[in-house]
Amino acid sequence: MTRYDIAVIGAGSGNFLINRSVRDKRVAIIEENRFGGTCLNVGCIPTKMFVHTADIATWIRDSARFGLDARLDDVRWADIRDRIFGRIDPNAVEARQGRVTGANTTVLDGHAIFTDDHTLAVDLADRTEEVTADTVVIAAGGRPVVPAEIADGGVPFETSDTVMRIDALPRSMTILGGGFIGSEFAHIFSALGVEVTIVVRGDALVRRTDEEISKRFTELAGKQWNLCLGHAVTAARTTGAGVALELDDGSTVESEMLLLATGRAPNTDRLGLDSTGVELRDDGRIVVDEFGRTTAPGVWALGDISSEFALKHVANHEARTIAHNLAHPDDLRAFDHRYVPSAVFSHPQLAGVGLTERQAEEAGHRIAVSTRAYADTAYGWAMEDTTGICKVIADKDTGLLLGAHIMGPDASTLIQPAIQALHFATPARAMARGQYWIHPAMSEVLENALLGLDLR
Structure with a gap:
C-alpha cells in the first residue's frame, strides 16, 4: 500500500487542486481517461470550436441580405474535426505531463474504487495498486445518460x-x-x-x-x-x-x-462508495456541505459529481475553494453559488444569471421587468437583428437586480455586467447611469433594458 497526503480522483477541475498550497504534500492524482476532464476533451472547449465554425457557415448563408453574394461550396468535416482535436488532444497530454514532472505528485492512470473512506484500489494497465490518503477529493465528473x-x-x-x-x-x-x-x-x-x-x-x-x-x-x-x-x-x-x-x-x-x-449522470456508481461513509442524493450526486466536505471525514467532492450546476466555471470555483480549505483548515471558505451564470451557444445564443421572472415572483419579490430588443440599438441595426432581446428583473423595494436573460448574438459576453452587478449588489439604476456605455456598442441593449425598469 502506498500512502499519500492527498489523493485526487479525476483530473478535470480536480487538477486545479495541485498548486503551490500543496507543494509540501505528497499527492496522487488518479485519472482513467484524459487529463482536462469533460470540458477540455468532450465538452465546453471543443463544442465551442465547432460552434464558431457553425457560426461562420451561418454568416455565409445569411450574407445576401447585407449585399454580399457568398456561397458555401463545401464542408470538409474531417478537416474541421482534425483542426479542433489537433489542438485539444495535445493540451490533454501536456496537462498530464505537467503533473508527472511535478514535485511530490504521482499520476496514476487508472480507475479508482474505494475499499474504505481513505483507501483506494486503483486498476492500472498491468496491476492493481492500493493507495491510502489522509485526504481524498472526489472530482470524477459524470457521463451521458442513455435512456x-x-x-x-x-x-x-x-x-x-x-x-x-x-x-x-x-x-x-x-x-x-x-x-x-x-x-x-x-x-x-x-x-x-x-x-x-x-x-x-x-x-x-x-x-x-x-x-x-x-x-x-x-x-x-x-x-x-x-x-x-x-x-x-x-x-x-x-x-x-x-x-x-x-x-x-x-x-x-x-x-x-x-x-x-x-443529460449527464454523476459517476458515483462506479467508485465503490458503498464501502464508505459518503452519502448520496436521490439523483446520485454526492452530498457535500458549503465547504465541499462529504459526510465521510477527510473526504471532499467537487464538480459534476456533487454540484447541482454541471458547469465548468462552477467546478473551477469549487476546486479553488477546496484548495484553500485544504491549506487553511482553520479558515474555511464556503462555495458561492448565489449567482451562477450559464450560456447556450446555439443559434441564437442564450445567457442568463440570477432569478427568472417566475422564480422572482415565487420568492415573494415585488418585481419590475423590462425587455428591450437588439433592434432598438444602433448596433442592432447594423446587424439587421430582428429577434435578439435582453430582459432584466429587479426588486422594486431595494432597486437591486434579481436576474438578467439575453437571447441573441454574443449573449454570453453581454451578460457579464449583469453578473457583476448581482455579485456586488449594484442597484439597477446606478448600474445604468453610474458609468459610461460605449455607443454604438451592442452592450447598449442591457443599458436600455435597465433604464426601462419601473422602480418608482
Whole structure:
C-alpha cells in the first residue's frame, strides 16, 4: 500500500487542486481517461470550436441580405474535426505531463474504487495498486445518460462524448433532448448541412431558462430544425437507413444518426462508495456541505459529481475553494453559488444569471421587468437583428437586480455586467447611469433594458 497526503480522483477541475498550497504534500492524482476532464476533451472547449465554425457557415448563408453574394461550396468535416482535436488532444497530454514532472505528485492512470473512506484500489494497465490518503477529493465528473428505451433497443447512437469525432457527417440526425447540449449540437450539425430533428418530452426547448426566453427560442428553433415537442420515445429500432424512434403518439422519427442529449449522470456508481461513509442524493450526486466536505471525514467532492450546476466555471470555483480549505483548515471558505451564470451557444445564443421572472415572483419579490430588443440599438441595426432581446428583473423595494436573460448574438459576453452587478449588489439604476456605455456598442441593449425598469 502506498500512502499519500492527498489523493485526487479525476483530473478535470480536480487538477486545479495541485498548486503551490500543496507543494509540501505528497499527492496522487488518479485519472482513467484524459487529463482536462469533460470540458477540455468532450465538452465546453471543443463544442465551442465547432460552434464558431457553425457560426461562420451561418454568416455565409445569411450574407445576401447585407449585399454580399457568398456561397458555401463545401464542408470538409474531417478537416474541421482534425483542426479542433489537433489542438485539444495535445493540451490533454501536456496537462498530464505537467503533473508527472511535478514535485511530490504521482499520476496514476487508472480507475479508482474505494475499499474504505481513505483507501483506494486503483486498476492500472498491468496491476492493481492500493493507495491510502489522509485526504481524498472526489472530482470524477459524470457521463451521458442513455435512456432505457434506447439501451433496450440495441440501436447505434452517439453522445456528446463521441459525436464530435465521427468519421463523416450523416445526411440526417435525430437529437433526443432539447436542453443546452441538444440545442448546441442542433446548431452545429444543421449549419454544416445535416437535416436535424429534435425530440423532447416537454413543450419547449431549454426549459431551464426564463420562460419568455425559452418560448422565443423554441419558435426560432422551429424555423431551423424539425421539432417533435411533447413526445416520449417508447421504442427504438435499427433500420436500413439508420435508427427509427417510435413515439408515444404512434408516429415514427427516422434518421441516419441518433444523438442522445438527455443529460449527464454523476459517476458515483462506479467508485465503490458503498464501502464508505459518503452519502448520496436521490439523483446520485454526492452530498457535500458549503465547504465541499462529504459526510465521510477527510473526504471532499467537487464538480459534476456533487454540484447541482454541471458547469465548468462552477467546478473551477469549487476546486479553488477546496484548495484553500485544504491549506487553511482553520479558515474555511464556503462555495458561492448565489449567482451562477450559464450560456447556450446555439443559434441564437442564450445567457442568463440570477432569478427568472417566475422564480422572482415565487420568492415573494415585488418585481419590475423590462425587455428591450437588439433592434432598438444602433448596433442592432447594423446587424439587421430582428429577434435578439435582453430582459432584466429587479426588486422594486431595494432597486437591486434579481436576474438578467439575453437571447441573441454574443449573449454570453453581454451578460457579464449583469453578473457583476448581482455579485456586488449594484442597484439597477446606478448600474445604468453610474458609468459610461460605449455607443454604438451592442452592450447598449442591457443599458436600455435597465433604464426601462419601473422602480418608482
